[in-house]
Amino acid sequence: MLYYLHLLADYVSYLRVFQYITVRMVAGAGTAFLISLLLGPWLIRRLARLTSNNAPRYKDDLPALETLHGDKKKQTPTMGGLLIITATAGSCLLWAVPTCPVLWPALLTFGVMGAIGFADDFIKTVHKNPKGLSGRKKLLLQALWVAGLTMVLLIMPETRVTVRKLMVPFLKAPLIAEMWLIAVFLFVAVVIVGASNAVNLTDGLDGLAIGCAASVALAYMVMAYVAGHAKFADYLQIPYVPGSGELAVLCGCLLGACLGFLWFNCHPALVFMGDTGSLALGGALGCVAVLIKQELVLAVVGGVFVLEALSVMLQVGCFKWKRRRIFACSPLHHHFELKPTPWSETQVTVRFWIISIIFALIGLLLLKIR
Numbered sequence: 001m002l003y004y005l006h007l008l009a010d011y012v013s014y015l016r017v018f019q020y021i022t023v024r025m026v027a028g029a030g031t032a033f034l035i036s037l038l039l040g041p042w043l044i045r046r047l048a049r050l051t052s053n054n055a056p057r058y059k060d061d062l063p064a065l066e067t068l069h070g071d072k073k074k075q076t077p078t079m080g081g082l083l084i085i086t087a088t089a090g091s092c093l094l095w096a097v098p099t100c101p102v103l104w105p106a107l108l109t110f111g112v113m114g115a116i117g118f119a120d121d122f123i124k125t126v127h128k129n130p131k132g133l134s135g136r137k138k139l140l141l142q143a144l145w146v147a148g149l150t151m152v153l154l155i156m157p158e159t160r161v162t163v164r165k166l167m168v169p170f171l172k173a174p175l176i177a178e179m180w181l182i183a184v185f186l187f188v189a190v191v192i193v194g195a196s197n198a199v200n201l202t203d204g205l206d207g208l209a210i211g212c213a214a215s216v217a218l219a220y221m222v223m224a225y226v227a228g229h230a231k232f233a234d235y236l237q238i239p240y241v242p243g244s245g246e247l248a249v250l251c252g253c254l255l256g257a258c259l260g261f262l263w264f265n266c267h268p269a270l271v272f273m274g275d276t277g278s279l280a281l282g283g284a285l286g287c288v289a290v291l292i293k294q295e296l297v298l299a300v301v302g303g304v305f306v307l308e309a310l311s312v313m314l315q316v317g318c319f320k321w322k323r324r325r326i327f328a329c330s331p332l333h334h335h336f337e338l339k340p341t342p343w344s345e346t347q348v349t350v351r352f353w354i355i356s357i358i359f360a361l362i363g364l365l366l367l368k369i370r
Helices: 002-008 013-019 021-050 063-069 081-095 103-125 135-155 181-202 208-227 230-236 245-265 274-291 303-322 332-338 345-365
Strands: none
Touching (some): 002 013, 002 021, 002 081, 021 081, 021 208, 081 274, 103 135, 103 181, 103 245, 135 274, 181 208, 181 303, 208 230, 208 245, 208 303, 208 345, 303 332, 303 345, 332 345
């Protein structure tokens, strides 16, 4: 809402800076970071009282991890994703243009996925049921939201044409100019639900998922900005999506919230994001990718999340097929903690951050290669 201060530029000239997306991107990131720092200690205290004596963080069939991390992670409060959601949404409502149509699908997806994750965390930590929501229920709820979201995108004037296109890196023109409606739903579902659950799988070490999410948010902040700029979009031969500059503001706020949460989540973590944060982060980033038609690039920019999800699928598939394991443990980050020459938790986290930044840079490079 601070955007409208530029209307007073005739009286105070410097207020015109509020109309510039780049200014609001940076201001949104800074605001979200400050909200996280200020609200974090209070929220952590409340969560600690609410979720005292957490259910075990690791399953019974992973005693090696239980031994490795000891009891310290059991006592760390979860549902810290509430801090990420509050900081991002609060900052975004301050700095983004609230009348921008393409902003709300991403912001609502962020909140709905967070709500699904919160229900799962609440059952686990407050009701002391380690199973939480079943996997089928979570997937069903996510799919129902994506179905409604797809209908909205097919109706909105700003997205009804672009959402049916299948854009592929390296190609200037869409690979498929007009997908069937069922194909649109399935594609959007794979991107958003897949991204949401991939971030969830990555959230296993202090600071790992949130640090990788920050690099992805930064990359999509740049991509959303150029997609909403007619000249840049034409120069780079990517789809121009009117209003997607406000998605860059959202990504800026998301970046600031990630950095603010990392302040408390770095090793040794004072709070975990839980499913509340991981599902929300993945859902928001996946939705932004869909809105600016850079869905397949997400597999590159979010390469760490993809590798983590693939490691789980390969481990489960190979074990069911040949009763053998490919990795010492899955997801992939646990393999490096348990391999013959193990890495420390901090080493795994920082090295995965480095890989995530490299993936983000490669993803940005794909904008130029057409």
